[in-house]
Amino acid sequence: MTTKSSGFSLIELMVVVAIIGVLSAVGTYFYGTYTASAKLTSAKNTMQQVGLGEIEYLSSYGTYYYTESGGAECFPDEALGAGASSNAIESNLFSGGDIITAETGFDMCIEASGGGYLIKASSSRQDNKITLDHTGTWGNF
Secondary structure, eight states, rough: OOOOOOOOOOOHHHHHHHHHHHHHHHHHHHHHHHHHEEEEEHHHHHHHHHHHHHHHHHHHHOOOOOSSSOOOOOOOOOTOOOOOOHHHHHHHHHHTTTOOOOOGGGGEEEETTEEEEEEEEEETTTTEEEETTOOOEEEOO
């Protein structure tokens, strides 16, 4: 005699839950990688805007703007876009505009380098420390 079932067995339900768990774990990993990459790209775009601001500052005042007096070596704050050096850049190069936002997760500073400037950006993640110099060369510090 054959019985007719009207539902799913416990094994079938457990397999479906396991598949959904694996898919969500993979999706979460790739989403985290995607957002980190987007923040890095946004920070690089902001650094290029700061570089353009430096060119305007040079044409107005005859010298580059540095966050430290005399262009001494600087280190970005860890305040994620709201540090003293980032606020000083916004005030002096962009008339207080909110260019270096907390959403990017980066803070920036500017120091003298080889007759020009070096923009440093750092995030709370230790592997995200990038630089952009007056020639447009990207690097790390």
